[in-house]
Amino acid sequence: MKRRRSALLFCGVVLEVVGALLAAPLFAQKKSAGAEAGIRAVLDAQVAAWNRGDIEGFMAGYWKSDKTTFLSSSGVSRGWAALLDRYKRGYPDKNTMGTLAFSELEINMLGRDAAFILGHWALDREKDGKPDRPRGIFTLVARKFPEGWRIVSDHTSSVAAPK
Numbered sequence: 001m002k003r004r005r006s007a008l009l010f011c012g013v014v015l016e017v018v019g020a021l022l023a024a025p026l027f028a029q030k031k032s033a034g035a036e037a038g039i040r041a042v043l044d045a046q047v048a049a050w051n052r053g054d055i056e057g058f059m060a061g062y063w064k065s066d067k068t069t070f071l072s073s074s075g076v077s078r079g080w081a082a083l084l085d086r087y088k089r090g091y092p093d094k095n096t097m098g099t100l101a102f103s104e105l106e107i108n109m110l111g112r113d114a115a116f117i118l119g120h121w122a123l124d125r126e127k128d129g130k131p132d133r134p135r136g137i138f139t140l141v142a143r144k145f146p147e148g149w150r151i152v153s154d155h156t157s158s159v160a161a162p163k
Contacts, residue, residue: 035109035112035115035144035149036107036109036115038144038148038149039107039115039117039142039149040105040107041149042061042142042148042149042150042151043061043102043105043117043119045057045060045061046058046060046061046100047100047101047102050097050100051097051099051100052094053093053094053097055084055087055088055091055097056084058087059080059083059084059087061150061151062080062083062150062151062152062154063080063143063145063150063151063152064080064150065079065080065152066078066079066080066081067079067152068080068083068151068152068153069152069153069154070082070083070086070153070154070155070156071153071154071155071156072155072156072157073157073158083154095125095126096125097123097125098123098124098125098126098132099123099124099125100121100122100123101121101122101124102119102120102121103119103120103121103122104118104119104120105117105118105119106118106119112144113143113144114141114142114143114144115141115142115143115149116139116140116141117138117139117140117141117142118137118138118139119137119138119140120135120136120137120138121135121136121137121138121156122134122135122136123135134158135158135159136156136157136158136159137156137157137159138154138155138156138157139154139155140153140154140155141153
């Protein structure tokens with residue numbers, strides 16, 4: 001009788017462990033999907049802020065730290081405040097900002113609280129009375145903080161329009 005109870009207890013533990021192991025990938029997928037949705041929400045909020053001419057709102061997607069980095073053909077900018085100044089100088093008004101769109105986003109989770117993001121950006125605006133459509137690509141590193149997902153590093157490049 002004692003052996004039978006021990007065998008049943010052992011079988012119960014084995015079934016519980018096997019169940020947990022089988023459920024782990026599903027749990028990880030749900031967590032990953034939640035993280036991706038959180039990251040997409042930050043990027044969508046950036047686009048919305050940009051398109052209403054709100055650079056400070058756009059900057060809310062970045063980590064407000066001296067360690068935030070931005071890389072482009074102009075070099076490396078370090079710090080959230082420096083990046084804000086750079087955007088304000090480069091885009092002094094809504095007409096210069098134009099309409100922003102992100103596309104072809106690929107979000108690659110590096111862990112529970114870090115992600116690497118690839119994407120394309122496009123601006124539609126007028127310059128000197130003519131259509132101006134700069135385009136490019138970007139890579140972002142985002143981290144999850146208590147206040148949510150934030151971009152900690154941004155490498156943005158322009159791409160020549162096809163002829």
